[in-house]
Amino acid sequence: MQFYTGKVSFEIRDKNDKHPNEERFVIYGNASAETVWSRYLAAASENIAGAPKYIFYTTNYNQTKTDLLDKFQVRVAGGGVVHNEKDELLIIKRNGVYDIPKGHLDKGETIEECAEREVKEETGISATIYSTIVESFHTYIYKGKHILKHTYWFKMRSDLENQKAIPQEEEGIEEIIWMPKDQVKTTIWKNTYKSIKDVLLQCGIE
Numbered sequence: 001m002q003f004y005t006g007k008v009s010f011e012i013r014d015k016n017d018k019h020p021n022e023e024r025f026v027i028y029g030n031a032s033a034e035t036v037w038s039r040y041l042a043a044a045s046e047n048i049a050g051a052p053k054y055i056f057y058t059t060n061y062n063q064t065k066t067d068l069l070d071k072f073q074v075r076v077a078g079g080g081v082v083h084n085e086k087d088e089l090l091i092i093k094r095n096g097v098y099d100i101p102k103g104h105l106d107k108g109e110t111i112e113e114c115a116e117r118e119v120k121e122e123t124g125i126s127a128t129i130y131s132t133i134v135e136s137f138h139t140y141i142y143k144g145k146h147i148l149k150h151t152y153w154f155k156m157r158s159d160l161e162n163q164k165a166i167p168q169e170e171e172g173i174e175e176i177i178w179m180p181k182d183q184v185k186t187t188i189w190k191n192t193y194k195s196i197k198d199v200l201l202q203c204g205i206e
Contacts, residue, residue, distance in 0.1 A: 001065050001137065002137065003136075003137035003138055003139060003148065004137070004138045004139070004193070004194050004195050005040055005043040005044055005138070005139045006043060006044075006046070007050075007051035007194065008043040008048055008051060008052055008053075008054070009051075009052070009053040009054065009194065010036060010039065010040065010043075010054050010056070011025075011053070011054065011055050011056070012031075012036060012055075012056045012058060012061065012064060012065060012068070013055060013056070013057055013058070013061070014057070014058065014061040015029070015030070015057045015058060015059055017061075018057075019055055022055065024053060025053045025054060025055045026052050026053065026054050026055070027054075027055050027057070028054065028055070028056045028057065029057050030057065030058070030059060031056035031057060031058050031064070032058070032064060032067070033064050033065075033067035033068040033071070035056060036056050036064070036068055037068060037071055039054060040139070044139065044141060044146065069148065071146065072139070072146050072147065072148035073145050073146065073147050073148070074147075074148050074149075074150055075104055075147055075148070075149050075150070076104070076105045076111070076149075076150050076151075076152075077102050077103055077104050077105060077114070077118075077149055077150065077151040077152070078102065078103070078105060078111045078112070078113075078114035078115030078118060078151065078152050078153075078154070079100060079101055079102025079103070079115055079118060079119075079151050079152070079153050079154070079199075080100070080101055080102070080115050080116070080118075080119045080127060080129070080153070080154050080155070080156035081100055081133060081153065081154070081155055081156065081199060081200065081203050082100075082101070082119055082123075082125065082127045082156040082157070082158055083155075083156075083157060083158070083181075084157075084158050084159075084178060085159060085161070086178070086180075087180075087181060088178040088179055088180055088181070089178070089179050089180075089181060089184060089200075089203075089205075090119070090123060090125060090127075090158070090176070090177075090178060090179075091176075091177045091178075091179045091184070091187075091188060092122065092123060092167070092173050092175065092176050092177070093173070093174050093175040093176075093177075094171065094172045094173050094174070095172040095174075096174070096191075097191055097192060097193065098187075098188035098191050098192040098196075099192065099193070099196060100196060100199070100200075101118055101119040101122040101123055102115070102118055102122075102151055102153075103117075103118035103121065103122065103171075111152045112129050112154065115129060115152065115153075115154050115156070116128065116129060116156070119156060121168055122167075122168045122171060122173055123165055123166065123167065123168070123173075123176050124163065124164055124165050124166030124167075124176075125158050125163050125165060125176075126158060126160055126163065127156040127157060127158040128156060128157055128158075128159075129154040129155070129156050130154075130155055130156065130157055131154065131155045132152070132153070132154055132155070133153040133154060133155055133199060133202050133203060134153050134198070134199060134202050135150065135151065135152055135153070136150075136151045136153065136195045136198060136199060137149065137150055137151075137195070138151075138193065138195045151195075153199050153202075155203065165178075181204070181205060184200060184205050185205055185206065
């Protein structure tokens with residue numbers, strides 16, 4: 001399990017599942033959920049300098065993950081990497097930061113229905129899922145509560161021509177761009193979230 005708090009990366013791994021590039025990380029061995037939580041609180045309080053990457057090796061991965069999740073209010077969301085007939089990607093700018101459409105799961109809907117609905121609500125663009133990508137996790141604080149957003153990402157296709165893009169302004173969306181794939185990295189990489197970079201890299205953005 002990997003999640004982000006601002007620029008800080010947290011990764012929990014079984015003690016036998018060694019990362020091939022450990023030298024790039026700050027390593028904690030025999031870590032418990034309390035160990036991870038302590039480092040998370042420091043990051044959430046902006047008491048960690050820079051953008052370190054942590055690995056926490058644990059002797060009981062499933063229990064450590066469960067115990068950690070119990071400390072957060074977990075919110076499930078669905079989102080999409082949408083492309084059109086020109087193979088351009090649907091990019092939004094939300095509160096001044098480049099992003100891709102996503103939003104919270106509503107009661108009674110599937111995660112796939114959620115993803116397609118959120119794309120439509122946030123951008124005005126209708127799109128259809130054709131495959132899964134990855135799950136991502138990131139944290140934020142809302143009204144004093146520690147939130148962990150668990151997002152399911154899907155590849156989506158918009159085949160309908162001449163759809164009008166309508167930014168959902170109440171969600172802080174200022175701009176909607178159909179962006180050529182070869183321009184994504186040079187345009188948005190310095191002004192987007194690490195979790196979004198991970199998703200786009202899974203889609204062949206280089």
